[in-house]
Amino acid sequence: MIALVTGASSGMGREFSKILARRGFNLVIVARRRQRLEELRRELTEQYGVKVKVLVHDLSDPDECKALYAEVENARIDILINNAGFGVFGKFTETDLDREIEMIDVNIKALHILTKLFLRKFVKRDRGYILNIASLAAFTAGPYFSSYYASKNYVLQLTKAIYEELREDKSNVYIGAFCPGPVKTEFNDVAGAEFAVAGLDEAEAAEYAIEKMFDGQLIIVPKMYAKAAAAMQRFVPTKVMLAATGKLQRSRTLKEPELPAPVNTGGDMKLRLSDDELEQAISGIVDDIKDINEL
Ligand SMILES: NC(=O)c1ccc[n+]([C@@H]2O[C@H](COP(=O)([O-])OP(=O)(O)OC[C@H]3O[C@@H](n4cnc5c(N)ncnc54)[C@H](OP(=O)(O)O)[C@@H]3O)[C@@H](O)[C@H]2O)c1
Numbered sequence: 084m085i086a087l088v089t090g091a092s093s094g095m096g097r098e099f100s101k102i103l104a105r106r107g108f109n110l111v112i113v114a115r116r117r118q119r120l121e122e123l124r125r126e127l128t129e130q131y132g133v134k135v136k137v138l139v140h141d142l143s144d145p146d147e148c149k150a151l152y153a154e155v156e157n158a159r160i161d162i163l164i165n166n167a168g169f170g171v172f173g174k175f176t177e178t179d180l181d182r183e184i185e186m187i188d189v190n191i192k193a194l195h196i197l198t199k200l201f202l203r204k205f206v207k208r209d210r211g212y213i214l215n216i217a218s219l220a221a222f223t224a225g226p227y228f229s230s231y232y233a234s235k236n237y238v239l240q241l242t243k244a245i246y247e248e249l250r251e252d253k254s255n256v257y258i259g260a261f262c263p264g265p266v267k268t269e270f271n272d273v274a275g276a277e278f279a280v281a282g283l284d285e286a287e288a289a290e291y292a293i294e295k296m297f298d299g300q301l302i303i304v305p306k307m308y309a310k311a312a313a314a315m316q317r318f319v320p321t322k323v324m325l326a327a328t329g330k331l332q333r334s335r336t337l338k339e340p341e342l343p344a345p346v347n348t349g350g351d352m353k354l355r356l357s358d359d360e361l362e363q364a365i366s367g368i369v370d371d372i373k374d375i376n377e378l
Contacts, residue, residue, distance in 0.1 A: 085160050087111040089142060089197070090167030092119035094268030095216065098289035099164050100127065100135075106293075109134040111155055114167065115141050142167050142193035143185045152200040162212040163201045165194040165238075170231035170274035172335060183230045190234035195241065198258075202245065205256045212257045214296045215242045219264040219308050222315035226329030231274070235262075239302070246301050259301050261292040264308035276335040283307065 086103045090096035092114035100112050104127040112120050117139045124135040138154060140147045168190045171183050198213055205211030218232075221239035225232030242260040249256055265282035283305060295303040304312045315324065 084162075085109045085111060085158055086162035086164065087113065087155060087160050087201075088164045088166060089113045089193070090216075091123060092116040094270060095266060095285050095289045095292075096164070096166040097123055098286045099166060099293065101286075102289055102293050103162065104131040104133045104135070107131070107133065108162065109136075111136045111138060111158070111160070113138045113140055113142070113151060115139060143188040145188070145192055145196060148193045148196040149200070152197065156204075160201065160204075161210070162214070163197060164214045164216070165197055166214075166216045167193065168216060168234075170228060170270065170276070172228055172231070172274045172276035172332075174227060175229045178230070186230060187234055190231070191237050194238060198241070198245070202256065202258070206249075206252075206254060209255045212296060213259075214292065215239075215258070215260045216292075217242070217260040217262045219262050219304070219312055219315075221260065221262055222312055223324055223328055225332055226325060227332035227335070228274075228276070232328075243301065257296065257299055259296055259299075259303060261296075261303045262308070262312060263288050263292075263305050264311065 084107070086100075086108040088096050088100045088103070088110065091100045091110075091112035093116075096112075096114070097119075100110055100123060104110060110127065110133060112123060112135060114120055117137065120137040120139065124137050127133055127135050138151060140151045142148055142151075169186055171178050171186050194215060198215065201211070202213060205213070215238050217238040218235040220228065220232040221235035223232065224236075239260050239262065242258055245258050249258060263283060266285050266288045267282040268285050271277060288305060291305050292303050302312075
């Protein structure tokens with residue numbers, strides 16, 4: 084059995100590869116940094132005696148995504164982990180457009196292409212697993228991290244819709260989305276941000292995701308983030324949720340911007356909450372929610 088992991092040169096992708104190798108899967112590991120992948124290949128073959136193929140691709144190029152698929156089309160891939168991704172942090176009017184487009188190409192386009200190509204094959208065989216790495220960011224909008232949050236919303240909604248199509252067809256193919264909050268990886272350095280809260284250990288996060296994937300869970304949220312995810316899925320006035328998320332994101336690294344008090348410009352809801360009132364609203368939401376891990 085073979086598992087293909089994108090973004091295996093670092094962070095959670097490297098951990099997914101280790102966990103699957105330990106479980107006896109041969110691997111195809113993909114990213115741009117060849118040396119990192121070769122080091123991982125050596126480690127996994129020596130430690131677990133599995134076969135590991137290194138494929139270097141820049142997944143921001145759709146042609147490279149298709150070339151990757153063509154290279155492994157005849158191999159019996161059983162698991163696809165769509166993990167490659169990154170963030171661009173900052174105020175929307177100030178972030179670099181080309182970098183954001185590249186992010187959309189990796190986080191959305193590459194994941195979309197690989198999901199479709201592999202899923203068609205898995206459906207024909209009526210067997211296979213696709214785990215898409217989304218984020219807690221997938222449940223809401225993210226001021227100061229806007230396009231990253233939006234890209235992860237795409238990943239989650241696409242995955243949920245495909246899940247239902249597979250369920251209707253009584254397919255045995257699995258698709259699910261992993262939605263962690265902060266995890267300690269190279270993500271922050273790449274995004275140019277600091278986490279406002281302590282992150283999960285990357286190995287623990289990956290272990291949890293793989294375990295729940297094999298349990299068939301559709302939306303996988305590590306326990307410590309379950310309350311926040313549930314709060315985001317409940318009905319919370321949009322402007323309260325935006326102000327809360329914006330406040331959290333702003334506290335990453337950006338200096339406190341000089342924003343005027345948010346005023347209602349379109350609908351009939353006004354948001355004129357003081358910081359204390361906002362904190363109260365957030366803790367009220369979080370307090371009375373239940374764990375969604377059973378989804
Ligand atoms: N860390 C967090 O807090 C967190 C939370 C929620 C979700 N996530 C998601 O988890 C996934 C893994 O991120 P991570 O935290 O493990 O970050 P990471 O340590 O920075 O790893 C990102 C991986 O993506 C690969 N990648 C980036 N651009 C690529 C491209 N153009 N082509 C091919 N591969 C590319 C990188 O490899 P190369 O640079 O070698 O190409 C690297 O292996 C991402 O989808 C991220 O959005 C992370």
